[in-house]
Amino acid sequence: MGSRTPWRAAVLVGALLLLATACIGPGTWPTTESGLRRAVQPRTTTAPPSTAPPTAAPPTPAPPTWETVFVDHFDGPAGASPDQWHHMPGWNAAALNGAGKLEVGHVAQIRSTPGWTLPAGTRVRVSASLVMPDTGSNYAAFWVQHPNGVDPRELDVIESYGPLKPTGAQLGSHICYDEMVGVGADACEVSGMPPELWPVGQAFADGAKPWHSFWEYHAEFTVGGDQVHYEARDGSGNQAYIVDSTPDPRRVPGNALPFHLRLSNKDVEPQYVVAGGARHSMLVDWVTVQVLYPTAAS
Structure with missing residues (x-):
């Protein structure tokens, strides 16, 4: 057998080139980096990203929260x-x-050392939890006093005459004390400043x-408000x-003087005594004062 002729070699090379082109497929071309195993995709034109910063939404202010200024x-x-x-x-x-309670015994009265303006x-x-x-x-009470001799204000958060009395328990608001404006038990009424009381x-x-059991009692008001x-x-x-309460700015503690808390346990007048019962003390589990300060938006 003799050596291959040049024209046969040329035909063989051409056939190989045609076969490689058919395997790659139309519209593609082998890259120099990957040879025949990776095809170059057609180039597409995309718009450059915008350089303008997005408009940020204004932050949502946090809602005001209650702050505890007194707890016992x-x-x-x-x-x-x-x-x-x-x-x-x-x-x-x-x-x-000794068991996490305060005993406000017979004929006792205490006032919070701090006051608030x-x-x-x-x-x-x-607020307070008590029985x-x-x-x-005797009758016991948890109350707020605004001790202004000229303009007294008192809120009875809860006051109890006990289970043997028709009134039982009541709430109250006072803007007058009889001994300050005259004589007699109805001096405030005569002066047009009667207490506002609600049996409960x-x-x-x-x-x-x-x-019979511990309850949580609350009184809420706004300084400068009327209810x-x-x-x-x-x-x-x-x-x-x-x-x-009935709207009346005179019944809400103001900010001329600090208001205080009081826990008291008094005797009723002898003619109103009803025999019975075994526990003369008021037991207090806890007391708190919380405030919600005004904001610029409010």
Whole structure:
């Protein structure tokens, strides 16, 4: 056999080139980097990305939150005086019972050592968890006092005469004291400044009255406002009542002087004593004062 002729070699090379072109396919071309194994895709034109920054939405301001400015859980040894309170002259003191409760005994009255003067528009929420005496000879109360001798204001968050009295428990608002404007038990009424009182004992279920179990009592008002909101809930959030006072700016503590909290347990006058009951003390689990300061938007 002789050597291959040049024309046969040329035919063979041409056939190989045609075969390679058919495998690559139309519209593609092998790259120098990957040889025949990677095809170059047709180029497409895309618009350059925009350089203008997106318009940011204004941040949403956080809603205002309640701030606790006073709290007392009455922890401490039995017989100790509560640190954040002082007893009023002429009255007995109150003492811790060693089990996280304050016992406000017979003829006792104490006042919170701190007081609060707050900007107009501040919302105030005063709260306590307590159980009332079950007697018919004394009455106990948790109240807010604005001690202005010329313009007194008092909010009875809860006041109880006990299960043996028709009134039972009540809320109250006072803008006058009889001894300040005249003589007699109706001096404030005669002067056109009577108290506003709401009996609430009937709102509690049997067996869960204020002298049977602990309830949480709340009074909420706005400094410079004209109305007080009252409510009572048990430890599970069950509600006994909601009461809103008649609008009257004289019944809301102002900011001329600091207001204070009081816990008191008084005797009724002898002619109103009803025998019965076994517990003369009011037991207090905790007390708080929360505020919601005004914002520029409000």
